[in-house]
Amino acid sequence: MPSNKSVSDAPIFQFTNCRILRSHQLQREDLWVREGKILNPEKLFFDEKGSADIQLNCKDSIIAPGFIDVQINGGFGVDFSLATDDVQSGISLVSQKILSHGVTSFCPTLVTSPPSVYHKVLPQISVRNGGPHGAGILGAHLEGPFISKEKKGAHPEHYLSTFDSGAFQDLLATYRYLDCVRIVTLAPEMKRSSEVIQELTRRGICVSLGHSVANLSQAEEAVRHGATFITHLFNAMLPFHHRDPGIVGLLTSDQIPARRRVFYGMISDGIHTNPAALRIAHRAHPKGLVLVTDAIAGMGLAPGRHTLGQQVVEVDGLNTYIAGTKTLSGSVATMDSCVRHFLEATGCTVETALEAASLHPAQLLGIEHRKGTLNYDNDADFLLLDNSLHVRATYIAGERVWSQDIFTI
């Protein structure tokens, strides 16, 4: 007969007085954690005859999976697209600071840069687990340089590139290091992009469509070749037209291969997308919506001048412009504020708003068996939130890594 702790000597934590997000519903249940994983209490009671070592009263908090930000260019004065000798310390600073905004893992994002920047920065980025040192790193998101000149947005035209001469070899020559790369944003209308999309997909790298003038059939072809994501829907693509809805049309396309889901990033900061457009996207394709911050170095700092790769950006409130222009360039929104804005703008449920920042990005990256849910045996990366979705405390692998000063449990 198994006795208490026959499976493990590690302490068992029981989070009580909470509602936990599980199976798309907030449920009044306790959350059990052991050795950094979510524990199935039934197995614990009946198979192991075990019980909690430590009970923690969550004071009627909501418990949700930690947020996952798949597009973040920097923050707190750090710009991931700058070629420094010490990229690690910048990434570490951001990964530490975003814990207070509920982000437990993320994809550092590089905007269009000269090859020398990729060659210097990419070898310094490594996938790593989160912990008290900061949010986990899931791999880099490379946005450009293989994007459209007409929809370059804040990307410097001088460094845009094509696949004309060698297709995937062009990409390889530009980036050189792909080991840490998780997502590549490219424009699918570029010549030979199909070969590139297929090869990236074959290597397990997620292809995202963006900064593009692609029509719908080009976008559908890219999806058939493996693309699964759309970079900041509505921004830097053809506007929706009823006879050719462009990339936006993927949300309701009937040409998506069976059992495939196209996800799309939304910068829900109240600036990049009108709330009505946010509602259109959400109502058309709720299960594909992935909240991203697209945050730049100015996030978390006072308004003023900051960088975004090779460009200078002026930050004024929540507006960010390439200096001297009205070209939007990333955001200064935090992930928790994007979740709250999404909830308010769409009138969706709390569950839906939380899943757009956790379950959906995890599904996009194919890591939902580890992160993005509170399912049993998943990593115990989770948040305690109040009813208006302000973060009270952040946990990674079952360990509290941040909490509000006034919130003690």
Ligand SMILES: [Zn+2]
């Ligand atoms: Zn962009």
